[in-house]
Amino acid sequence: MPLSEFEIIQQIFKQQKVDRNDVLSGIGDDAAITSIPEGHELVLAMDTMIAGVHFPENMKPKDIGYRSLAVNLSDLAAMGAEPAWVTLALTIPQSNETWLRAFASGFLTLATQYNVQLIGGDLSRGDLSITIQAHGFLPANKKLLRSGAQPGDLIYVTGTLGDAAAGLISWQQPEQSFAYLKQRLTRPTPRVEVGIALREFATSAIDVSDGLIADLGHILDASKVGAKLEIANLSLSLAICEKFDLDQAREMALSGGDDYELCFTVPSRKEEQINKLANLCQIARIGTIEAEPGLRCLLPDGTHYEPARSGYQHF
Amino acid sequence: MPLSEFEIIQQIFKQQKVDRNDVLSGIGDDAAITSIPEGHELVLAMDTMIAGVHFPENMKPKDIGYRSLAVNLSDLAAMGAEPAWVTLALTIPQSNETWLRAFASGFLTLATQYNVQLIGGDLSRGDLSITIQAHGFLPANKKLLRSGAQPGDLIYVTGTLGDAAAGLISWQQPEQSFAYLKQRLTRPTPRVEVGIALREFATSAIDVSDGLIADLGHILDASKVGAKLEIANLSLSLAICEKFDLDQAREMALSGGDDYELCFTVPSRKEEQINKLANLCQIARIGTIEAEPGLRCLLPDGTHYEPARSGYQHF
Numbered sequence: 001m002p003l004s005e006f007e008i009i010q011q012i013f014k015q016q017k018v019d020r021n022d023v024l025s026g027i028g029d030d031a032a033i034t035s036i037p038e039g040h041e042l043v044l045a046m047d048t049m050i051a052g053v054h055f056p057e058n059m060k061p062k063d064i065g066y067r068s069l070a071v072n073l074s075d076l077a078a079m080g081a082e083p084a085w086v087t088l089a090l091t092i093p094q095s096n097e098t099w100l101r102a103f104a105s106g107f108l109t110l111a112t113q114y115n116v117q118l119i120g121g122d123l124s125r126g127d128l129s130i131t132i133q134a135h136g137f138l139p140a141n142k143k144l145l146r147s148g149a150q151p152g153d154l155i156y157v158t159g160t161l162g163d164a165a166a167g168l169i170s171w172q173q174p175e176q177s178f179a180y181l182k183q184r185l186t187r188p189t190p191r192v193e194v195g196i197a198l199r200e201f202a203t204s205a206i207d208v209s210d211g212l213i214a215d216l217g218h219i220l221d222a223s224k225v226g227a228k229l230e231i232a233n234l235s236l237s238l239a240i241c242e243k244f245d246l247d248q249a250r251e252m253a254l255s256g257g258d259d260y261e262l263c264f265t266v267p268s269r270k271e272e273q274i275n276k277l278a279n280l281c282q283i284a285r286i287g288t289i290e291a292e293p294g295l296r297c298l299l300p301d302g303t304h305y306e307p308a309r310s311g312y313q314h315f
Numbered sequence: 316m317p318l319s320e321f322e323i324i325q326q327i328f329k330q331q332k333v334d335r336n337d338v339l340s341g342i343g344d345d346a347a348i349t350s351i352p353e354g355h356e357l358v359l360a361m362d363t364m365i366a367g368v369h370f371p372e373n374m375k376p377k378d379i380g381y382r383s384l385a386v387n388l389s390d391l392a393a394m395g396a397e398p399a400w401v402t403l404a405l406t407i408p409q410s411n412e413t414w415l416r417a418f419a420s421g422f423l424t425l426a427t428q429y430n431v432q433l434i435g436g437d438l439s440r441g442d443l444s445i446t447i448q449a450h451g452f453l454p455a456n457k458k459l460l461r462s463g464a465q466p467g468d469l470i471y472v473t474g475t476l477g478d479a480a481a482g483l484i485s486w487q488q489p490e491q492s493f494a495y496l497k498q499r500l501t502r503p504t505p506r507v508e509v510g511i512a513l514r515e516f517a518t519s520a521i522d523v524s525d526g527l528i529a530d531l532g533h534i535l536d537a538s539k540v541g542a543k544l545e546i547a548n549l550s551l552s553l554a555i556c557e558k559f560d561l562d563q564a565r566e567m568a569l570s571g572g573d574d575y576e577l578c579f580t581v582p583s584r585k586e587e588q589i590n591k592l593a594n595l596c597q598i599a600r601i602g603t604i605e606a607e608p609g610l611r612c613l614l615p616d617g618t619h620y621e622p623a624r625s626g627y628q629h630f
Contacts, residue, residue, distance in 0.1 A: 031360035
């Protein structure tokens with residue numbers, strides 16, 4: 001007999017190790033009740049993941065659970081916020097206990113790692129879809145938005161780009177040598193610690209979900225500036241270089257989405273602050289903000305490069 | 316040409332009259348930033364509505380927008396919270412401007428009425444589904460949960476019950492005489508003002524979404540008590556009595572969901588406080604909390620009554 005909604009919540013999703021002091025009433029009432037630490041603001045990010053649209057239908061439930069939370073924590077990271085609690089609206093075709101336990105295990109593993117408590121949500125019947133709202137804290141007046149980039153600021157990006165797009169293209173490849181790229185798609189690392197450090201000195205930030213060109217474009221639009229991007233400075237993974245030729249890898253690094261790395265800008269006088277982040281992850285300086293609107297991509301020989309496509313179109 | 320995601324957000328959902336001081340950064344970044352008034356706690360409710368599951372596929376988009384928000388504000392009401400902001404995860408089969416404008420109009424009409432600001436969300440492509448998270452404030456230590464009912468407390472319910480279930484059964488009836496019942500399904504009234512008043516003296520509350528028997532059952536389970544329900548005291552609308560025989564109307568009032576009225580308990584010594592709510596809406600005293608577990612439904616002649624079904628089963 002399939003588990004009822006009540007049993008799913010009690011036996012699967014309430015089995016979480018995190019028990020935060022600021023959660024005054026969690027799962028099980030009409031709504032949750034929480035408190036915010038004094039002197040802090042609340043940051044709220046919401047993302048929906050639909051099977052067959054945002055991830056391959058046959059992705060493992062454990063990975064779906066992990067990834068759904070990761071992309072939301074990534075949004076908090078891009079704001080410089082420290083994650084606190086999440087709510088989960090889970091729509092599933094039927095009550096399948098094995099699937100649900102695997103999904104919850106991936107989800108709760110990542111939640112526990114960041115001391116994030118699941119405080120509520122909704123469970124519905126329908127095509128597989130996951131909407132998560134993540135909540136985090138930011139000390140007052142430490143906002144890290146898309147709109148603060150200034151001409152002369154340096155542009156950085158964490159990690160390597162293009163891997164998730166390469167993982168998606170290789171999704172049906174059975175060889176073990178594609179495992180790293182596929183894992184970059186299924187288990188993105190939310191750059192939470194980097195985001196928290198950045199709020200002290202970065203002028204803008206965004207997470208790379210639609211592709212670098214598109215997401216850096218959002219910073220440029222919001223900040224009313226332009227940029228020069230030095231393509232040679234992009235970091236590529238060994239795996240993508242082994243499996244794809246350089247032109248393909250470059251396209252995926254520029255226009256492929258789903259890496260959930262952070263792209264951010266820093267005033268040039270604060271450049272040395274970046275060194276302090278070196279212990280958290282690899283960070284590449286990829287360009288400069290300019291007053292002239294538009295994005296100019298430069299190849300190492302100084303010639304302009306026009307990317308083939310410019311990011312994921314939702315409609 | 317269909318509107319892009321950016322255009323939908325800018326041209327339709329950002330056209331809202333509400334502009335709250337506690338929203339520090341709203342729609343348009345990786346996440347929203349807000350502040351909570353001092354001495355207050357945050358209440359968070361999340362609900363998903365799926366076409367064909369939670370509402371008829373052919374419900375008007377304006378009504379879908381209104382109802383989706385109403386059911387979330389109803390959850391806040393059941394906690395005694397004052398609504399503040401919402402996020403919206405909207406999944407639509409295609410970018411249809413007419414549909415989107417109608418949906419947003421219903422949604423924003425209700426939002427404006429309660430000074431609720433839309434601060435973010437996500438827009439995806441897929442079968443029609445709406446997940447909303449509503450946020451409200453509660454003064455510290457004014458929690459109104461399901462778990463506070465005590466033996467001897469009186470049980471009340473706002474408004475009339477069964478109308479939404481009757482509206483659903485009559486959904487395909489073209490006659491104007493069914494309009495009231497259908498409107499109770501499409502445009503439920505969140506009992507926000509009643510909820511805010513109740514937090515001062517009620518011991519428990521819930522909103523009636525799955526049916527009175529089921530939802531009162533949640534209060535009894537959470538409070539570890541039982542209850543006697545006097546069926547003759549239930550309020551029925553004139554419309555339901557005109558269109559259905561009394562047995563059917565009684566069943567719908569007891570087991571039909573979607574009315575979004577509040578069911579709550581009050582210590583008998585505070586009974587007179589209920590009179591102060593009379594200007595807000597009709598309130599009926601329908602029973603008494605008892606120490607003995609279980610729910611006993613009594614007919615006017617004192618005989619026991621067994622409802623035919625006990626609420627909506629999600630799985």
